[in-house]
Amino acid sequence: METARPQAKLCPDCGRDVPVDPRFVTWCAACGWNVDPGAPQAPEGRLEALRRQLARRHGEQLYAEGVDGRPLKDASSVLARALALLVHAVTLGLAVAGVVILVGGIGTFSGWALGAVLLGIAFVLRPRLGSLPDSGEEPVLYRADAPSLFGLIDEVAAVVGTRGVDAVVVGAEANAAVSTYGIRRRRVLWLGLGLWTVLTPRQRVALLGHELGHYANGDTRHGTIVHNALRSLSLWVYFLSPEPHPTMAERLANYLMAVPRWAVYGVLVLLDQLTLRATQRAEYLADEAAARAGSTEAAVELMDRILLTDSVALELRRESVAAQTKGRASASRDEAERGLWDRLAERIGAIPEREYERLRRAAALRGHAVDSTHPPTHLRRGRLAEAAAPHPAAVRPTEDSTAAIEAELAGARSRVARRVIRDYAG
Ligand SMILES: [Zn+2]
Ligand SMILES: [Zn+2]
Structure with missing residues (x-):
C-alpha cells in the first residue's frame, strides 16, 4: 500500500x-x-462560435500587423460608424415623415393612421441610452460614498487622457467594464469583485487604465452608436420576417419582403463584422x-489574472454550495459571507507560477478570449510583454489609499457576498 503521496x-x-x-x-x-485536460468551453451557439473564430482571426491579424496610430481612425471603424449613422438616419427619417404626414393629413383617417404607424416604428427603433441598475442587488457608489476610490480613478484618468467616472457599480464577476448612461452621457464603471479582489494595487491601476482607456479612445461613444444600430437592424429583420402560416395574400407579401429582408440582414452582418475588428483594435489600445497607468509589468500581470476567470467563478460557486450544504443556520451563512472575498484572494494568491504557465499555454491552445469582443x-499579453520600451508606473497607490479604498468598498463587499452565497450554488 502506498501511503505517501508522490x-x-x-x-x-x-x-x-x-x-x-x-x-x-x-x-x-x-x-x-x-x-x-479540461474539455474546451462549449461555445454558446453556432453564431457565437463563428464570431469567436472571426474575433480570433482579427486578433491574430492585428497582433501581426501591429496596432498604433489614432484609435478609431482605421477604415473598418470609420465605415462601421458611417453605416451605423445611416441606420439612425433612417429612424429619424421615419419620425420626421410621421410628423409631416400627421400634420399634412390632419382630419383624414388615413393620414392619421399612417403618421401614427411611422412614429410608432421610429419610437421602437430609437437609440437607447444605458441606465444604472436600480434593483438594489448591485450596489452603486457615487463620489461621496467612496472618495478614495474615485480619487484613484481620477488620477488614472488624467494619465490616460480623460476624466473619471460618475458612478461605480459593484458586482461579483471576475470582470470590469465601462459604459455611459442617461441623456447627459454620464460615465459608469462596472467593477467585479471577483477580479478586483484578486489583484494587487498596481494591477488594479492597470485595470482602471484599461477601462478608462476605452473612454479616452472614444470606444464607449462609438459603442453606443454601433450597438444601437445593430439593435435597430435586428428589429428590422424581425419586422420583415415572413408570416409562419401565410394566407395567399400574405404569401405574396412574404415574397415582396424577401429582398428588403436580405438587404437589411446583409447590412447587419457587415456592421457586425466591421465592429468585431474595430473592437479588437480598441482592446489592444x-x-x-x-x-x-500601472506599468507594462502590471499590465502583463493583469493578463495572467484574466486567465483565472473560470477559477474565480468556480471558487465562488464552491463557497455558495458549501455554505448551503452546511444548513440554513444563519450563523454559518454570516460566516461564509464575511470571509468570502478574503478567502478568494488567499486561494488565488496561492496559485504558483507553474500553474500560470500552464494556463497561458492552455489559453494559447484554445485561443482563449474573454468574449468575442x-x-x-x-x-494581448504578448503585445504588452514584447513592447520595445516598457512603461514605468505613472500612478502608484500608497498603502493608506489602498486601505481607504478597501474600507469604502466594505459595504458593497458584504452585499455582493450575500448574493453570491445565496445564488451561485444553483
Ligand atoms: Zn476592454
Ligand atoms: Zn513530457
Missing part, C-alpha cells in the same frame, strides 16, 4: 520528471503533455493605456 512522476509522453501538486493539474513543461488573452 511528489513527482514521470511524463508518460517524454519520460521526464514532472512535479505533482494535488491542488493543480499535473502537466509536462518539456513536451506539453496534459497542458489542457486600451491595454496600452493600462501599461501607461476581445483578442485572445495570450496575444
Whole structure:
C-alpha cells in the first residue's frame, strides 16, 4: 500500500520528471503533455462560435500587423460608424415623415393612421441610452460614498487622457467594464469583485487604465452608436420576417419582403463584422493605456489574472454550495459571507507560477478570449510583454489609499457576498 503521496512522476509522453501538486493539474513543461485536460468551453451557439473564430482571426491579424496610430481612425471603424449613422438616419427619417404626414393629413383617417404607424416604428427603433441598475442587488457608489476610490480613478484618468467616472457599480464577476448612461452621457464603471479582489494595487491601476482607456479612445461613444444600430437592424429583420402560416395574400407579401429582408440582414452582418475588428483594435489600445497607468509589468500581470476567470467563478460557486450544504443556520451563512472575498484572494494568491504557465499555454491552445469582443488573452499579453520600451508606473497607490479604498468598498463587499452565497450554488 502506498501511503505517501508522490511528489513527482514521470511524463508518460517524454519520460521526464514532472512535479505533482494535488491542488493543480499535473502537466509536462518539456513536451506539453496534459497542458489542457479540461474539455474546451462549449461555445454558446453556432453564431457565437463563428464570431469567436472571426474575433480570433482579427486578433491574430492585428497582433501581426501591429496596432498604433489614432484609435478609431482605421477604415473598418470609420465605415462601421458611417453605416451605423445611416441606420439612425433612417429612424429619424421615419419620425420626421410621421410628423409631416400627421400634420399634412390632419382630419383624414388615413393620414392619421399612417403618421401614427411611422412614429410608432421610429419610437421602437430609437437609440437607447444605458441606465444604472436600480434593483438594489448591485450596489452603486457615487463620489461621496467612496472618495478614495474615485480619487484613484481620477488620477488614472488624467494619465490616460480623460476624466473619471460618475458612478461605480459593484458586482461579483471576475470582470470590469465601462459604459455611459442617461441623456447627459454620464460615465459608469462596472467593477467585479471577483477580479478586483484578486489583484494587487498596481494591477488594479492597470485595470482602471484599461477601462478608462476605452473612454479616452472614444470606444464607449462609438459603442453606443454601433450597438444601437445593430439593435435597430435586428428589429428590422424581425419586422420583415415572413408570416409562419401565410394566407395567399400574405404569401405574396412574404415574397415582396424577401429582398428588403436580405438587404437589411446583409447590412447587419457587415456592421457586425466591421465592429468585431474595430473592437479588437480598441482592446489592444486600451491595454496600452493600462501599461501607461500601472506599468507594462502590471499590465502583463493583469493578463495572467484574466486567465483565472473560470477559477474565480468556480471558487465562488464552491463557497455558495458549501455554505448551503452546511444548513440554513444563519450563523454559518454570516460566516461564509464575511470571509468570502478574503478567502478568494488567499486561494488565488496561492496559485504558483507553474500553474500560470500552464494556463497561458492552455489559453494559447484554445485561443482563449474573454468574449468575442476581445483578442485572445495570450496575444494581448504578448503585445504588452514584447513592447520595445516598457512603461514605468505613472500612478502608484500608497498603502493608506489602498486601505481607504478597501474600507469604502466594505459595504458593497458584504452585499455582493450575500448574493453570491445565496445564488451561485444553483
Ligand atoms: Zn513530457
Ligand atoms: Zn476592454
